[in-house]
Amino acid sequence: MIQPLSDDRGRPWRLLLAVLSLVSLGMSILLAASLGEMRIPFEITLKAILNGLGWGDYALNPIQQGIVWEYRLSRALVAASCGAGLALCGAILQALLRNALAEPYVLGISAGASTGAVVVMLLGIGAGALSLSLGAFLGAVLAFVLVLLLAAKLNSGPTRILLAGVAGSQLFNALTAYIVSTSANAEQARSVMFWLLGSLGGVRWPDVILAVGAVGIGLVACLFFARTLDAFSFGEETAASLGVPVTAVRLTLFALTALITATMVSLVGAVGFVGLVIPHAARFLVGPSHTRLLPASILLGANFLVLADIVSRTLVPHQVLPIGVVTALVGAPAFALILYRTRTAP
Amino acid sequence: MTLKTHRVSWSIGRRLLVDGVTLEIPKGGIIGLIGPNGSGKSSLLRLLAGLRTPTEGSVTLDNDPINRLPRRTVARRIAMVEQHASTEADLSILETVRLGRTPHRTVLSPWTSRDDHVVEQALLHVGLSESRHQRWHTLSGGERQRVQIARALAQEPTELLLDEPTNHLDIQHQLELLSLIRQLPLTCVLAIHDLNLAAMFCDTLAVLHRGQCITSGRPQDVLSADLIHSVYGVRAEVSTSAHHGKPHIQYLI
Numbered sequence: 001m002i003q004p005l006s007d008d009r010g011r012p013w014r015l016l017l018a019v020l021s022l023v024s025l026g027m028s029i030l031l032a033a034s035l036g037e038m039r040i041p042f043e044i045t046l047k048a049i050l051n052g053l054g055w056g057d058y059a060l061n062p063i064q065q066g067i068v069w070e071y072r073l074s075r076a077l078v079a080a081s082c083g084a085g086l087a088l089c090g091a092i093l094q095a096l097l098r099n100a101l102a103e104p105y106v107l108g109i110s111a112g113a114s115t116g117a118v119v120v121m122l123l124g125i126g127a128g129a130l131s132l133s134l135g136a137f138l139g140a141v142l143a144f145v146l147v148l149l150l151a152a153k154l155n156s157g158p159t160r161i162l163l164a165g166v167a168g169s170q171l172f173n174a175l176t177a178y179i180v181s182t183s184a185n186a187e188q189a190r191s192v193m194f195w196l197l198g199s200l201g202g203v204r205w206p207d208v209i210l211a212v213g214a215v216g217i218g219l220v221a222c223l224f225f226a227r228t229l230d231a232f233s234f235g236e237e238t239a240a241s242l243g244v245p246v247t248a249v250r251l252t253l254f255a256l257t258a259l260i261t262a263t264m265v266s267l268v269g270a271v272g273f274v275g276l277v278i279p280h281a282a283r284f285l286v287g288p289s290h291t292r293l294l295p296a297s298i299l300l301g302a303n304f305l306v307l308a309d310i311v312s313r314t315l316v317p318h319q320v321l322p323i324g325v326v327t328a329l330v331g332a333p334a335f336a337l338i339l340y341r342t343r344t345a346p
Numbered sequence: 347m348t349l350k351t352h353r354v355s356w357s358i359g360r361r362l363l364v365d366g367v368t369l370e371i372p373k374g375g376i377i378g379l380i381g382p383n384g385s386g387k388s389s390l391l392r393l394l395a396g397l398r399t400p401t402e403g404s405v406t407l408d409n410d411p412i413n414r415l416p417r418r419t420v421a422r423r424i425a426m427v428e429q430h431a432s433t434e435a436d437l438s439i440l441e442t443v444r445l446g447r448t449p450h451r452t453v454l455s456p457w458t459s460r461d462d463h464v465v466e467q468a469l470l471h472v473g474l475s476e477s478r479h480q481r482w483h484t485l486s487g488g489e490r491q492r493v494q495i496a497r498a499l500a501q502e503p504t505e506l507l508l509d510e511p512t513n514h515l516d517i518q519h520q521l522e523l524l525s526l527i528r529q530l531p532l533t534c535v536l537a538i539h540d541l542n543l544a545a546m547f548c549d550t551l552a553v554l555h556r557g558q559c560i561t562s563g564r565p566q567d568v569l570s571a572d573l574i575h576s577v578y579g580v581r582a583e584v585s586t587s588a589h590h591g592k593p594h595i596q597y598l599i
Contacts, residue, residue, distance in 0.1 A: 223453070230445060233437060240417065242446070243422070287436065288437060
């Protein structure tokens with residue numbers, strides 16, 4: 001298949017694509033801050049954002065100012081960070097595990113986060129001292145550590161790690177189901193399900209700092225490890241013979257992806273499909289080289305989740321859909337299309 | 347002589363795969379590792395590449411134990427070509443060969459004209475200069491091996507280790523590939539099954555049997571009917587070829 005963008009001569013096009021996706025990210029965030037239950041004109045949205053940044057001093061309706069700055073902008077920024085973070089983790093894991101189906105939740109992280117959240121939400125463990133997010137974060141980290149222990153040794157092959165992840169996910173999903181079915185009433189069960197499918201409701205500025213921070217760390221790491229990940233193209237043995245300290249790199253990157261994913265899941269729940277589909281879409285656009293693939297995944301993921309959030313808030317009037325529903329509804333057909341377009345001759 | 351093993355052993359669980367092998371890799375030329383399936387050829391190659399840590403004994407590179415050297419340092423000296431390299435990634439020949447520069451680059455160092463030059467030479471060596479933009483998954487088995495050899499050459503190694511590089515190739519491509527390896531200006535260690543080809547192309551042979559190196563030397567000194575019978579359990583007649591003067595083996599059944 002011909003991929004002009006992944007070619008040496010595609011450089012100006014890739015730069016153009018990067019600029020375009022940055023512009024579109026800015027526009028999407030503006031759109032997200034403007035659209036919603038109460039439609040606020042772009043001009044006022046822009047002014048409200050400038051006010052919030054301290055770069056303007058426009059006289060605005062304080063309700064509109066509050067909705068744009070406190071509620072919608074923070075929400076859009078968390079959505080962008082989550083999309084970026086999950087897509088980045090997906091791209092890294094697909095390279096490390098050499099498996100097209102690898103994604104941030106494959107190591108049991110989302111299952112662990114769900115259990116952690118449910119334990120706090122329904123059993124009241126931590127008695128208010130532990131927030132839902134912290135419970136989810138701890139659950140995610142615990143699950144990740146358990147999965148790595150289950151994989152026995154880090155130098156065991158990718159297949160073993162994947163299998164350990166599957167087993168870990170099943171275990172934690174069963175725990176979650178057990179707790180929900182024994183301790184929740186109908187209303188609680190519904191809110192748990194809503195949380196599990198991902199919800200951006202209730203995010204505020206402190207969450208933005210956390211999310212942007214996590215993605216920032218991811219960005220630095222991706223610059224640092226991009227070439228190393230390329231060396232994994234032909235497997236771990238070849239990577240090692242190319243001078244990559246395989247075990248150390250794997251441990252570092254697993255821990256990094258686990259922390260980013262755990263942070264995202266603890267903020268917005270288990271938003272599915274982003275970590276799986278976006279890296280494939282990015283690869284389709286810019287090719288397999290990680291110095292391009294990782295930034296492309298970040299930009300594409302951020303764009304995608306901001307737009308998905310807009311759809312989730314506006315598709316059904318007077319109701320917010322779980323964002324996981326939207327990502328899967330859009331993601332699944334897009335994934336099918338990519339699979340169809342990238343199929344290789346048998 | 348720079349790459350040596352000293353009574354090196356390696357086992358997985360209770361299975362002893364390499365059993366006290368002491369071997370010096372002579373500088374230049376081709377050394378062939380021969381022996382039946384499971385005799386420890388591949389394992390010994392991985393020990394020589396520093397990809398496995400010996401359970402006993404040591405492998406040294408210029409008298410330094412290879413497992414104590416940073417991986418990057420080793421990768422600039424020793425390159426390895428696997429039996430069956432494969433990838434899911436949609437890489438071109440050029441992109442694959444460029445991977446060979448990995449141990450020479452740091453995180454922030456840009457791609458240099460020297461990198462370009464080395465990659466260019468590697469492509470020329472294996473005769474793939476023209477088809478550099480072809481995608482990996484469109485290549486035949488023989489072409490893939492040549493690409494991997496070019497990738498290994500781009501590491502600028504002094505020692506090249508090859509694990510049964512001619513496996514699954516037809517005879518024309520086997521001969522082509524071995525002639526290509528023969529012309530490389532570095533020390534090659536190769537695991538090989540075909541005794542006739544081993545005799546034709548290798549300067550030195552080391553015979554492995556149940557993890558032990560039972561003999562080594564020039565092909566004409568090593569290959570005998572007795573040795574083949576004791577190692578492979580097969581009757582054979584070894585004569586000197588009228589064409590190339592190397593030992594020629596006919597199997598008797």
